[in-house]
Amino acid sequence: MANESMSDPILDLARPEVLALQPYASARALADSAGILLNANESPWAPDGDEGQQLNRYPDPQPPELRRRLAERYDVPEARLLITRGSDEGIDLLIRAFCRADQDPVIVCPPCFGMYALSARIQGAPVKAVPLIDDGAQWRLDEDGLRAALPARLVFLCSPNNPTGNEISSATVESLCRSILGQGLVVVDEAYIEFSEAESMSRLIDRHPNLVILRTLSKAYALAGCRLGSLIADTRVIGLLRRIIAPYPLPTPSVRAGLTALAGPDRLERQLSELAEQKKRLVAGLERLPGIQRLWPGQANFVLIRVADAEALIARAAEAGIRLRNQSAQPGLDNCVRITIGSAEETTRLLDFLESTHAQEPVQ
CATH class of the missing domain: 3.90.1150.10 (Aspartate Aminotransferase, domain 1)
Structure with a gap:
């Protein structure tokens, strides 16, 4: 463990095994797709009906044009954005990177999206449930209960929440980020934010490097079948997740559909x-x-x-x-x-x- 003067409030949270990993270097990561491609064991012939998509070639792990357009649409630096196979992959990557089995707990606030807890249990991470409060008019976070449940490596929140539809204030999220800086990350799932009038909390990452935002093209952009999500976070978090993400996570047809959907509002x-x-x-x-x-x-x-x-x-x-x-x-x-x-x-x-x-x- 690094001494206190060299500690890092983000990197120190990662699993030591992940920090020690030598990431797999795919053919597309080592060289671009120009010229005669004899470096990836691909077929030299495109399949019938390819229509110029070059489906015989592996896609770029993080397609530059799609990444640029997503960063532009979400108003975040490209370096803070990782494109994932839907939000599900973002959730899974976070838990695999930061949670050791039987050691690093995850907090969820049910009723909520079930993949937070399921992904944690698959990894063997303890799950702490802090149920929402039904106050008779709407559902809301149990903020006292959340603080009582700390520490945790990851705290998953959803705003608007699925399935209750309630929103979480940015002040609440900021307070929670301050409470667990150096102990864990706050993950806000904004899958449904396009349907609300709320502003994305990605703007808060400048002040809170332990904040992670999940976005998706599945809902408002009508691309559920393409599995295109985004994880927005401090560059140190992005770097850690890129160590463990699949070498070619994004199918070429999905990337093209994403570019089309983002072309105009x-x-x-x-x-x-x-x-x-x-x-x-x-x-x-x-x-x-x-x-x-x-x-x-x-x-x-x-x-x-x-x-x-x-x-x-x-x-x-x-x-x-x-x-x-x-x-x-x-x-x-x-x-x-x-x-x-x-x-x-x-x-x-x-x-x-x-x-x-x-x-x-x-x-x-």
């Missing part, structure tokens, strides 16, 4: 506006139904409701060709159902189904 703005309108329609319709016991509109592209029998509602919806998500297994969400905001036609079908279901057999 018009389509994004139109779709965000339409989803906001459909959310208003859905919330207004749900508020009219006496079978809905609780409704949390939240700040994302979904709403959360409580009914008398979530399993029965899910089954009846499936029979009608509508898939909803049962959240009853999450702490505090007994008989709760999450409903994603769809198109105008999908919203109409859902509301018709709910109204007819209530008329036949109330779900209250």
